[in-house]
Amino acid sequence: MLAWLGSPKPECDRVILLDRDGVVNVNRPDYIKTPAEISIYEDCLEAMRVLEQKGVGVILVSNQSGINRGLINWEDFRQIHEEVIRRVGECGGRIHAAFYCPHRPDENCECRKPAPGMLFAACRFAGIKPWQTFFVGDSPSDMLAAQNAGCPGVRIVRTQGEGTDTGSSPEFVFQTLLGAVLSIYGKDI
Numbered sequence: 595m596l597a598w599l600g601s602p603k604p605e606c607d608r609v610i611l612l613d614r615d616g617v618v619n620v621n622r623p624d625y626i627k628t629p630a631e632i633s634i635y636e637d638c639l640e641a642m643r644v645l646e647q648k649g650v651g652v653i654l655v656s657n658q659s660g661i662n663r664g665l666i667n668w669e670d671f672r673q674i675h676e677e678v679i680r681r682v683g684e685c686g687g688r689i690h691a692a693f694y695c696p697h698r699p700d701e702n703c704e705c706r707k708p709a710p711g712m713l714f715a716a717c718r719f720a721g722i723k724p725w726q727t728f729f730v731g732d733s734p735s736d737m738l739a740a741q742n743a744g745c746p747g748v749r750i751v752r753t754q755g756e757g758t759d760t761g762s763s764p765e766f767v768f769q770t771l772l773g774a775v776l777s778i779y780g781k782d783i
């Protein structure tokens with residue numbers, strides 16, 4: 595597991611855990627391999643600003659098996675990470691930490707979602723218990739990871755017709771991250 599721990603740590607008891615690809619940025623079936631392939635959702639930038647204004651800490655929790663598949667090199671991976679942090683910061687939001695699993699499924703690690711390893715690590719870093727946060731993801735394995743960690747799962751289903759695949763049923767479903775954030779933390783700022 596790779597951890598990037600920003601400073602300062604979120605002080606608040608309110609922390610939200612977010613999947614990256616498909617929630618923060620548009621996902622690609624062939625992985626996000628270079629900084630040029632990042633396209634951050636507009637509603638996500640707004641959601642990040644709202645979270646910062648409300649004092650909610652943000653931690654990314656992302657599977658990046660493209661690394662150990664040999665499709666993403668370390669330098670590009672680092673630059674992608676930095677670009678996401680920078681873009682969010684530029685728009686008034688803040689990412690406090692990020693946890694990434696570089697492993698392929700056949701490596702049977704404890705961090706690749708739906709295993710709960712990264713969610714536990716994120717909660718330990720933030721000093722909270724899994725049930726005190728939410729994990730927002732877009733895939734069935736995210737919802738399973740949430741269930742395995744004992745954390746409420748929130749699923750983003752951006753296009754109609756998605757979200758009917760099998761997996762652990764999420765406790766909440768929204769079309770956008772902004773919709774989820776406003777619903778969880780309230781519309782008033």
Ligand SMILES: [Mg+2]
Nearest residue numbers: 613615616732
């Ligand atoms: Mg995803």
Ligand SMILES: [Zn+2]
Nearest residue numbers: 695703705706
């Ligand atoms: Zn892993």
